[in-house]
Amino acid sequence: MKPFNILALGDICGPEATKFLCKRLWSIRRQYGVSMVVANAENCAEPNGIDKDSAISLFESGVDVITTGNHVYRKSSVFSYLDDEKNLLRPLNFPSSNPGHGSVITKIDGVRVLCMNVLGDAYMDPSGCPFEAVEKELDRQEGNYDFALLDIHAEATGEKKAIAYNFSDRISVCFGTHTHVQTSDAQVLDGKCAYITDLGMCGAVDSILGVKKEAVIHKMKTKMLSRFDFASGEMCIEGAIFSVNTDTWHGISCKNIRITGE
Numbered sequence: 001m002k003p004f005n006i007l008a009l010g011d012i013c014g015p016e017a018t019k020f021l022c023k024r025l026w027s028i029r030r031q032y033g034v035s036m037v038v039a040n041a042e043n044c045a046e047p048n049g050i051d052k053d054s055a056i057s058l059f060e061s062g063v064d065v066i067t068t069g070n071h072v073y074r075k076s077s078v079f080s081y082l083d084d085e086k087n088l089l090r091p092l093n094f095p096s097s098n099p100g101h102g103s104v105i106t107k108i109d110g111v112r113v114l115c116m117n118v119l120g121d122a123y124m125d126p127s128g129c130p131f132e133a134v135e136k137e138l139d140r141q142e143g144n145y146d147f148a149l150l151d152i153h154a155e156a157t158g159e160k161k162a163i164a165y166n167f168s169d170r171i172s173v174c175f176g177t178h179t180h181v182q183t184s185d186a187q188v189l190d191g192k193c194a195y196i197t198d199l200g201m202c203g204a205v206d207s208i209l210g211v212k213k214e215a216v217i218h219k220m221k222t223k224m225l226s227r228f229d230f231a232s233g234e235m236c237i238e239g240a241i242f243s244v245n246t247d248t249w250h251g252i253s254c255k256n257i258r259i260t261g262e
């Protein structure tokens, strides 16, 4: 059995991080024997959100599916592209009339992967119930895919783990995004679902969650508005490599990665 390997990348923070990643992604794919790349790019454009040009450069550089989150609608210019580009996802649990879609089935090396994106409930702006939204989508797509993958874009670690455990029978690859801080709890849930609570980020090392530290500190100390610009300098690429057994379609391993450079 040759496993199917997926690289999932944490929130990409800004144009410089996008360029840094795009330059290296094909060689990272080769190095880790990866068949598919999923990246959360809700913050890849200036000053935040995602735009069409950044998404296209990520696709051209080796990203197969882009997921997003609470910042997906920051730029209205991306709305029609969200409708048109099937491999660019917005969270499933927004109103169904919103621009974009929350899932796609991609076929890579003959493997049909159902990719889904959902927003958490805890400490986030209200959206629909993530459990219900994912369950509904799995039911709707039943029989159309070989295995399922889910990006849980959420703040609370416990909520991410609860969602993943709830679907460990039906989802083989499950990871969290949004906090920009990588967790060290990569594991296989119930022997079937390869999981990590947060992938981390692709962004500047000398920063607060990818943003210039001075601006964040100023806002926290003074409670006054402050402009958040992405930091630059040394960059990191954080994420995880997941392996799926192509006989059983179970997730069999998850290993976090971190690559740094100028």
Ligand SMILES: [Fe+2]
Pocket (backbone or CB within 6 Å): 042, 069, 070, 071, 153, 178
């Ligand atoms: Fe987010």
Ligand SMILES: [Fe+2]
Pocket (backbone or CB within 6 Å): 011, 042, 043, 178, 179, 180
């Ligand atoms: Fe983010």
